[in-house]
Ligand code: ADP
């Protein structure tokens with residue numbers, strides 16, 4: 330049996346060049362952070378975009394770039410600025426991302442975007458053919474590469490190909506609005522196994538296949554020509570041990586070893602021991618409901634003014650896709666909202682919202698998770714939301730309250746969290762109040778269930794289950810066809 334080839338647009342590291350030196354910085358986002366743990370413990374090769382366009386890559390550094398990537402088990406697909414524009418900022422993030430997250434009005438149907446998406450998917454498929462052998466197993470990831478399975482299948486009909494979608498698959502009524510809907514489905518159907526985070530996304534996909542392509546679908550199998558394609562749900566886990574161990578190490582640090590951020594958090598706790606810290610961490614993305622969350626916080630403070638000076642909301646928003654107009658507008662909206670609310674409500678001793686717009690090192694993420702009494706995550710739509718799982722994993726004394734949107738894929742597995750509808754401000758305000766006053770015993774008992782589940786179904790188990798299903802499909806593929 331050959332090796333596993335992982336393929337995604339975003340590699341686990343992003344390269345940056347400053348003063349002729351190449352720096353590899355960790356990528357943010359669920360795909361990269363989750364798959365990184367799977368990749369580092371295996372012999373796999375990960376193919377993707379380096380984060381630098383051809384125009385940003387000095388030719389004399391090409392070899393060094395390849396070496397820097399090879400050190401991380403990665404190989405690059407070269408993309409120029411025009412390709413990144415049409416494929417990444419265009420079709421991936423101005424067409425598919427909004428559509429699949431139910432922001433139909435944001436989705437742009439541009440023929441140029443689509444043509445570039447097709448051409449770039451072909452580049453990724455060609456890179457797979459070039460860098461892999463017949464007996465390798467190909468694992469394609471996410472919405473940027475939905476045509477790749479079929480493109481690889483055309484050249485290598487017998488290769489085993491898996492595909493995993495890290496974002497929601499929307500209901501048929503939404504998906505059918507895409508002008509290139511049949512081509513996208515056909516691209517995905519080049520796979521042997523297609524995985525989703527939840528059973529709902531799987532059902533939506535099967536329904537689109539049945540209704541748009543008229544294919545024979547039975548339970549979770551699709552019959553196409555002489556092939557059987559399996560579809561299943563695999564909720565992605567986290568590297569539980571990494572977060573738990575980091576939190577244990579964090580707790581053992583002496584004063585001199587603490588980060589500046591941690592010292593700030595500690596001094597806040599010391600000066601206002603009754604104040605609860607409420608944390609939210611997301612990429613700055615409209616699907617995450619950040620602006621609505623800030624509005625809901627203001628609503629809460631107006632409805633329950635007794636909590637003024639008793640709570641502080643920390644918002645960590647990671648810069649993301651900043652060439653896309655909707656993201657620029659959202660950044661402006663959040664800046665204004667935070668400015669207005671802090672301006673109106675701050676007192677000499679209290680600023681209601683601490684807002685950070687940046688990517689932070691892993692240790693600072695742990696500082697925030699471990700210091701916060703409440704994690705408040707309110708996506709309007711989210712394929713999974715790993716931040717919710719990471720927060721729980723770092724709560725080594727089992728205290729802490731997770732308030733989570735029911736629109737996140739992770740809500741299906743995290744019933745012991747306080748689940749809310751992010752559009753319901755009344756419910757959000759009441760839930761915040763409940764979280765602030767939740768007895769420690771209740772926090773512990775809820776988190777015990779959550780932690781046990783997250784520890785058991787970690788990212789390694791997730792990847793193993795997907796790969797086992799893919800291997801099983803390869804071994805029994807012919808038998809399926811003859812039974813049919
Ligand atoms: P998405 O994939 O949509 O970005 P997730 O919540 O599933 O949302 O995943 C986000 C990932 O990015 C998490 O693993 C989280 O630890 C990481 N992350 C979020 N914020 C930061 C940050 N400021 N710095 C570094 N990593 C971050």
Ligand code: G6P
Pocket residue numbers: 339357358359360361471472495496649650
């Ligand atoms: C989500 C997507 C990933 C993507 C990540 C970060 O997790 O599912 O495919 O990599 O967001 O977004 P970016 O556009 O920076 O790759």
